[in-house]
Amino acid sequence: MSMLYDEGQQAIATESRRVLDARVGKDRLLALLEKTGEFDQAFWDTAVEQGWTALAIPEEHGGLGLSLVELGLVAQASGAATAGAPFLTFGYGAARALIDGSDSAAAAEWLPKLASGEALGTVAFAEGTTPLPPVASVTFEGGKLTGTKPAVPAGLKADFAVVWASAGGKPVLVLAQLAGADRKVVSSYDNSRLYADLTFAGTPASVLAEGDAARALALDVLARMAVVTAHEQTGGAEALLHTAREYAVTRKAFGQPIGAFQSIKHRIAEMYGLVEIARATCIHAAASEGKDNFLIAAADARIAATDGYDTASRDCVQIHGGIGVTWELGLHLHMRRARSLAVELGNLYFWEDLLVEQLTGEAA
Amino acid sequence: MSELEAYRAKAQAWLDSMAPKYARDARRGMTVEQELALGREFQALKYEAGYAGINWPTDFGGQGLTHLHKITYDALEMNYGMPTVFFGISLGMPVPILMRFGLGENKEHFAWVKERVIKALRGEEIWCQLFSEPSGGSDLAGLRTRAEPEGNGWKMNGQKIWTSWAQYCDYGVIVVRTDPTVEKHKGLTYFWVDMKAKGVDVRPIKLAGGDSHVNEVFFDDVRLEDSQRMSPVGGGFGVALTTLMIERYIATDSGGFGPHLDVFVDLVKDLEINGRPALKDARVRSQIARNHAMRAGLESITSRAFQMMMAGMEPGPEGSLQKLVAVRSRQKLSELAMDLQGNLGLDFDPHAYVKEDWGASWLNAPTGRIAGGSDEVLLNTIAERILGLPQDHRPDKGVAFNQIPA
Numbered sequence: 185m186s187m188l189y190d191e192g193q194q195a196i197a198t199e200s201r202r203v204l205d206a207r208v209g210k211d212r213l214l215a216l217l218e219k220t221g222e223f224d225q226a227f228w229d230t231a232v233e234q235g236w237t238a239l240a241i242p243e244e245h246g247g248l249g250l251s252l253v254e255l256g257l258v259a260q261a262s263g264a265a266t267a268g269a270p271f272l273t274f275g276y277g278a279a280r281a282l283i284d285g286s287d288s289a290a291a292a293e294w295l296p297k298l299a300s301g302e303a304l305g306t307v308a309f310a311e312g313t314t315p316l317p318p319v320a321s322v323t324f325e326g327g328k329l330t331g332t333k334p335a336v337p338a339g340l341k342a343d344f345a346v347v348w349a350s351a352g353g354k355p356v357l358v359l360a361q362l363a364g365a366d367r368k369v370v371s372s373y374d375n376s377r378l379y380a381d382l383t384f385a386g387t388p389a390s391v392l393a394e395g396d397a398a399r400a401l402a403l404d405v406l407a408r409m410a411v412v413t414a415h416e417q418t419g420g421a422e423a424l425l426h427t428a429r430e431y432a433v434t435r436k437a438f439g440q441p442i443g444a445f446q447s448i449k450h451r452i453a454e455m456y457g458l459v460e461i462a463r464a465t466c467i468h469a470a471a472s473e474g475k476d477n478f479l480i481a482a483a484d485a486r487i488a489a490t491d492g493y494d495t496a497s498r499d500c501v502q503i504h505g506g507i508g509v510t511w512e513l514g515l516h517l518h519m520r521r522a523r524s525l526a527v528e529l530g531n532l533y534f535w536e537d538l539l540v541e542q543l544t545g546e547a548a
Numbered sequence: 549m550s551e552l553e554a555y556r557a558k559a560q561a562w563l564d565s566m567a568p569k570y571a572r573d574a575r576r577g578m579t580v581e582q583e584l585a586l587g588r589e590f591q592a593l594k595y596e597a598g599y600a601g602i603n604w605p606t607d608f609g610g611q612g613l614t615h616l617h618k619i620t621y622d623a624l625e626m627n628y629g630m631p632t633v634f635f636g637i638s639l640g641m642p643v644p645i646l647m648r649f650g651l652g653e654n655k656e657h658f659a660w661v662k663e664r665v666i667k668a669l670r671g672e673e674i675w676c677q678l679f680s681e682p683s684g685g686s687d688l689a690g691l692r693t694r695a696e697p698e699g700n701g702w703k704m705n706g707q708k709i710w711t712s713w714a715q716y717c718d719y720g721v722i723v724v725r726t727d728p729t730v731e732k733h734k735g736l737t738y739f740w741v742d743m744k745a746k747g748v749d750v751r752p753i754k755l756a757g758g759d760s761h762v763n764e765v766f767f768d769d770v771r772l773e774d775s776q777r778m779s780p781v782g783g784g785f786g787v788a789l790t791t792l793m794i795e796r797y798i799a800t801d802s803g804g805f806g807p808h809l810d811v812f813v814d815l816v817k818d819l820e821i822n823g824r825p826a827l828k829d830a831r832v833r834s835q836i837a838r839n840h841a842m843r844a845g846l847e848s849i850t851s852r853a854f855q856m857m858m859a860g861m862e863p864g865p866e867g868s869l870q871k872l873v874a875v876r877s878r879q880k881l882s883e884l885a886m887d888l889q890g891n892l893g894l895d896f897d898p899h900a901y902v903k904e905d906w907g908a909s910w911l912n913a914p915t916g917r918i919a920g921g922s923d924e925v926l927l928n929t930i931a932e933r934i935l936g937l938p939q940d941h942r943p944d945k946g947v948a949f950n951q952i953p954a
Binding site for chain 1: 855
């Protein structure tokens, strides 16, 4: 299963790229790196204004009723510009948990607000080194949450979080408003992701799914967010490919463009391969939404895009030499984003194991 | 069911009916000569059934269908391991080039060409492609085999190498130097040659894997009529490039023409590392996952290229990644499969099938990384043609061939 983009989808890709080119500036992004607890409000205003928050939310809840394909294209454009706020992915994850969860009242309350950009949501599954622990240490008892979720993306500003917790040793997925939680900002190498430790001390929460259904829903939400992120990573890697290529044809050394040296041109050709393979897995995964093989396709995209973005950010800096490591040139925006995206949605050890379990039935 | 799906179903039914006599399992233990005889038989049946020359003009005995029909059939046939390997190059490049450049100015050779085409489609005659030489494979324009005018024709001397199946061939297409005093790519001319002619000497080369499908071909005062010329004098390089570009979208294989990933998983299921199941080992799991992701990407690229062609569009250049990425990874995965089997992996069957056997896949993988464009040349092509990076420094540029420093 793969697909060609139709005209509407191509228009979304072109338009989102155009808007971001016009409105995202490197200076603003560089300044944000040195501030803890702030994010790119101008980008988010653009996202709301362009309707990106509503893209993948069903029409009956005030959204546009489009799919992962369209959201993926916006994420790809955002990734190219190292724009993006964590809500693009994590707000979508929260929306999916509401759409497929059992609390229709919560869905009716929050989904229209997520679509309009009035409310910000996030997802808090991970604990320590595990993106989705078998038994969460955060507990849910008598309608109340207790425990800490460390470094939750978007955690500092979100209005609510979908939390992976345990009730009597069984998994449960709940929604908690964050006004009632303690938030401690985490200073990071990629500050605009708004990481915060969220501590719940008897915070009221409502159930979205329980037991095996909770685990299945959490995995589906994680896989969907991984596909959005994979598009963002592919966009970043593609931007670095173009940057490296431009530099290699203009920069001269030993009397010729450095792109004439095979050590440089082959590195860039390899980068092209990684970008195209990542792109192909993203398209395949987005087109497989809701199908039996979705988890496999999502894991493939996650692995290919993470590898592609990390490698492109390493190699693009290397090709630039000294100028590549300066603050001002800003390639480190991509270096930082490549790493934060690689970690946020679960490292590759997690996704490799998940993929192999799906393929062979054998758990790690 | 779409027309193409119906075509596929019909082709599959036909291949199923042929499999018991001709497919891989039916030929175990056969010599190459026995396989060739069976292959000729199969090829004739294939022609009768309408699966040879699928996208070739009906004027020449083809079926007049689309390129999509052809790759649909080819992808199916690949699953059966039919004995068609002897005809792959013949029907892939030389014969289509003959149809295009071998007719003569006023199509005076049409009847002769049509006879050749049909005999080639039926497996009765085989054509080879005589391009590479000992002095260079990647640097095609640097070739040294020469043809000099003699009477109203030509006299050819020199040597070609790596010519697939030349020992069984009836004809070949060849590029030779007809003028050494001009720039190297301007002094070449394209001919067809009778492989049974006086002065043609074919010597098989045994490859590392034990088989001898490639050859050295020596030409000693071989007579060529001017009617065998398929390009203007000095215009051979253009026809040679056309030959190499003729089939940009052939059936691909994300397994790099080696075993598929499920063959690897099946193997690993029964193995242990330090007393633990190998499938529980993180290193093994990582390799399975990485290979799966990469192959899924290649398959998605193939699937999209197919859909683009169906929509009447030109597929993207990313198709050129297939061989580079797939064969390289096949080589490493084969090594891993051998490692994991330990001493049990030391036995080796030189006749094993490369898509089923890890030893055979490993031993033949280097050929895949060199033939049809080495990894390094493919990377250069991607860098220069797709990304617009500068060409390498070429000291032979603008220099007459006979003035290039040796």
